[in-house]
Amino acid sequence: MSRLPKGTRTIGGVEAERIERCRKTFFETFSAYGYVPFFPPGVQLLESMWEKFPSRFRKRLIPVYTPGGEVCCLRPDMTLAAVAYLSTHYSPQERPLRLCYAGPLYRAPIPPETDFERIQFGAELLGWEGEGADVEVTALLLRSLRQVGIHSPIVVLGHAGFLRERFSDLDRTAAAPLMQALLERRYDAYFHALENSGLSSESRKSLSTIPRLRGKPGSVLAEANRQFGKTPSLNDVALIVDELGELGLGENLRLDLALARELEYYSGPVFEIFSGNAGVSLGGGGRYDGLLEQCGIVGQAIGFGVDLKAVASLSGMEGGKRAVAWCGGLSPKVALERADDFISSGFRVELSWQANREGAIQLARTRGYCWWIDLPARTAFGLKNERQEIP
Numbered sequence: 075m076s077r078l079p080k081g082t083r084t085i086g087g088v089e090a091e092r093i094e095r096c097r098k099t100f101f102e103t104f105s106a107y108g109y110v111p112f113f114p115p116g117v118q119l120l121e122s123m124w125e126k127f128p129s130r131f132r133k134r135l136i137p138v139y140t141p142g143g144e145v146c147c148l149r150p151d152m153t154l155a156a157v158a159y160l161s162t163h164y165s166p167q168e169r170p171l172r173l174c175y176a177g178p179l180y181r182a183p184i185p186p187e188t189d190f191e192r193i194q195f196g197a198e199l200l201g202w203e204g205e206g207a208d209v210e211v212t213a214l215l216l217r218s219l220r221q222v223g224i225h226s227p228i229v230v231l232g233h234a235g236f237l238r239e240r241f242s243d244l245d246r247t248a249a250a251p252l253m254q255a256l257l258e259r260r261y262d263a264y265f266h267a268l269e270n271s272g273l274s275s276e277s278r279k280s281l282s283t284i285p286r287l288r289g290k291p292g293s294v295l296a297e298a299n300r301q302f303g304k305t306p307s308l309n310d311v312a313l314i315v316d317e318l319g320e321l322g323l324g325e326n327l328r329l330d331l332a333l334a335r336e337l338e339y340y341s342g343p344v345f346e347i348f349s350g351n352a353g354v355s356l357g358g359g360g361r362y363d364g365l366l367e368q369c370g371i372v373g374q375a376i377g378f379g380v381d382l383k384a385v386a387s388l389s390g391m392e393g394g395k396r397a398v399a400w401c402g403g404l405s406p407k408v409a410l411e412r413a414d415d416f417i418s419s420g421f422r423v424e425l426s427w428q429a430n431r432e433g434a435i436q437l438a439r440t441r442g443y444c445w446w447i448d449l450p451a452r453t454a455f456g457l458k459n460e461r462q463e464i465p
Contacts, residue, residue, distance in 0.1 A: 078405065080188075080376070081183060081188060081190040081191065082190070082191045083189070085383070089383075089386065089387070089411060092386035092387070092389055093193060093382050093383060093386040094383040095222070095344055095386075095389075096195075096382055096385050096386045096389055097176045097195060097382055098382075099218060099221050099222050100110065100174070100175060100176070100195045100218045100222075101176070101195075101295060102185075102196050102200070103214055103217055103218045103221065104172075104174040104218070105174065105215055107172070107210070107214060108172045109172040109174040109197055110154075110171075110172060110173055110174070110326035111146040111173075111174060112152070112156060112159065112173040112175045112198075113151070113177070113207055114149065114152060114155035114156070114159070114175070114260035115155075116136060116148065116149050116177075116178075117140060117146040117147065117148060117149060118146055118147055118154070118155065119144060119145070119146050120135070120137065120145050120146060120147055120150055121145070122154075123147075123154050125368075126154055126365060126368055126369075127150075127151075127154075127339075128339045131150070131151075131339075133182070134150060134182040134184070134385065135147040135148075135150055135181075136148045136150070136180050136181070136182055136190065137181070139451050147180075148180035149177075149178070149179055149180060150180060150181045150430075151179065151180055152175050152177075152179070152194070152196055152198075152379065153196075153198060153362070153365070153377055154285065154302070154365075154389075155166060156171075156173050156175075156198045156200060156266065156377070157198075157200065157365055157366060157369050157371070157375070158369070159171075159173070160200045160371065161369050161370065162199070164378070166201075166372075169201030169202065169373060170199055170200060170201045170202035170207075170373070171199075171200045171201055172197070172198070172199050172200075173197065173198045173200070174195070174196065174198075175195070175197075175382055176193070176194065176195045176196075176382065177192055177193070177194065178192065178193055178194075179191070179192050179193075179194050179379075185194075191381045192381055192383065193360065193381070193382040193383055194357070194379045194380065194381060194382060195379070195382050195385075196203055196359075196377060196378055196379035196380070197211060197214070197243055197377060197378060198217075198375065198376070198377045199375065199376050199377065199378075200366070200371075200373070200379035201366065201371060201372065201373040201374070201375065202373060206214035206317075207374065208310075208314050208342075208343050208361065208376055209314055209317040209318060209321070211359075211376050211378065212229055212314070212318060212323075212345065213318065213321055213323060213326070213375070215229075215328050215347060215378060215380070216323055218344050219347070219356075219385070220340050222385060222386075222389040222390070223388075223389040223390025224349055224385065224388055224389060226326070226349075226350030227326055227347060227348065227349060227350050228326055228327070228328055228343060228347070228348040228349075228350050229318075229326055229327050229328070229345050229346075229347055229348075230288075230328045230329070230330045230333060230346045230347075230348065231291075231311060231314060231315070231327060231328070231329050231330070231333070231343060231344075231345045231435055232311075232329070232330050232331055232332070232333030232334070232343070232344050232345065233307040233308070233310060233311050233331065233342060233343050233344065234334075234335060234340040234341055234342060234343075234344050234360065234361070235306065235307035235310070235341065235342055236298075236305070236331055237253070237256070237284075237307065237331075237332075237334060239302075239305055239307060239310075240280075240284060240302075240387075244271075244273070244277075248271040248272065248273060249276055251263075251271075252264060252267050252268060252271070252281070253334065255267055256284075256285075257334045257335075261285045261332075264285060265282065265285075266342065268281055268282060279459065280283055280301065280302075283297075283301055284331060284332045285332045287301075287329070287330070287331040287332065288328065288329060288330035288331065288332065289328060289329065290328065290329075291311075291315040291324070291327055291328070291329050294329040294331065295308065295311065295312055295315070295329065295331035298331055305341075310342060310343055311329065311331075311343065314343060315327060315329075333345070333346065335358075335360060339362055339364065339365065340360045340361060340362050340364075341361050341362060341363040341364045342360065342361030342363065342374075342376075343360055343361050343376075344358070344359070344360030344361070344440075345358055345359060345360060345378070346358035347378070347380060349388050354384060354388065355384075355385050356380045356388075357378060357379050357381055357384075358377025358378060358379075359377050359379060360376065360377075360378075361374065361375065361376045362375050362376070362377070363375055384411070388393040393420065393462075394420050394422045395420055395421045395444065395445050395454075396420060396421075396422050396424075396441070396443045396444065396445065397416070397421050397422070397423050397424070397438065397443055397444075397446055397447045397454060398423070398424050398425075398426050398435075398437050398438035398441065398443060398445075398446045399412075399413050399416065399421075399423040399424065399425050399426065399434075399446075399447040399449050400426045400428075400431055400434035400435075400446065400447065400448055400449060400450075401425055401426060401427050401449055401450075402431065402448065402449060402450040403429065403450070404408055404450060406450055409425065409449055410425075412449045412452060413425060413449065416447055416454060421445065421447070421454065423447060424441070424443075427429055431448070434446060435457075438457060439457060443457070444456060444457055444458055445457060
């Protein structure tokens with residue numbers, strides 16, 4: 075038996091089918107709103123991306139050499155490739171560009187992670203000017219998750235600008251450990267660093283409120299406005315909250331103004347997406363206008379990525395009633411035509427050409443299917459309740 079590299083695994087069976095159905099649902103939702111599929115190469119040149127990645131992210135790159143001797147890394151991210159595609163294929167008059175993608179990403183694991191390969195779906199809205207894109211992307215993501223059977227997804231919204239405003243007046247020795255603690259979600263380390271920062275008691279008191287600014291949007295915004303005033307970043311958050319509420323998505327929204335992503339990469343609203351009741355993080359994203367600027371593009375950009383394996387494991391994408399369909403001596407033409415009738419009524423069939431009827435039933439049980447179909451009799455039988463069904 076072939077051994078797989080550590081940190082990878084083969085996915086098949088029901089899990090693979092769920093991933094594929096989730097991928098298809100995401101693509102259908104976003105493509106209906108003008109997002110075009112995008113397939114970047116599986117390796118990326120280090121020289122073209124090194125300075126654009128946040129410093130913490132560089133440690134997770136997996137370097138490789140191409141047959142041409144170029145120094146590259148396995149694809150760790152789709153966003154840089156999307157921005158490069160925008161800059162080389164579209165003039166300013168053709169923007170904005172909407173892209174969506176699905177495929178494997180490779181990042182060195184951080185304990186307790188073990189896998190370095192993940193399958194991700196993502197979408198990017200690049201190069202627009204104006205309001206509404208944050209709401210568009212978030213709303214389509216929530217719709218997609220509902221359509222795959224995650225009925226109570228939660229978007230946790232923050233703002234990179236809010237944290238930048240809070241830390242802008244601090245010297246680096248005081249700000250760096252505070253930001254690092256927030257990035258790692260280690261609030262005990264945050265309060266410890268704050269206590270030993272040498273800041274005035276007034277500054278420490280103000281900064282100590284940040285990790286507590288999370289929960290239902292109304293109460294969090296009211297407290298943040300009271301503490302810090304109606305800053306541009308808080309106005310951005312309030313607008314997104316209001317618009318998502320108008321779309322009937324208010325119950326899917328929470329705020330966490332301590333939500334930190336790399337400040338040199340993200341520039342505005344940021345978010346993470348959770349499964350709701352299970353409390354599992356599925357991915358996240360945010361506004362990254364600064365990356366466009368680094369590439370010489372004027373405009374705004376927002377994107378996200380979700381882990382398709384995590385989404386599929388929580389989804390209800392079973393793909394219809396699975397059955398073994400016994401052909402019973404029928405010609406291939408007749409058998410396929412009759413199988414089509416069952417497929418059109420909601421079955422997913424696996425044809426059995428063996429002569430033995432009981433063998434087809436046993437195959438269905440072995441596969442774990444709840445149904446088997448007698449195509450000569452044009453009848454489906456429930457293996458658990460003996461129920462008959464005729465399309």
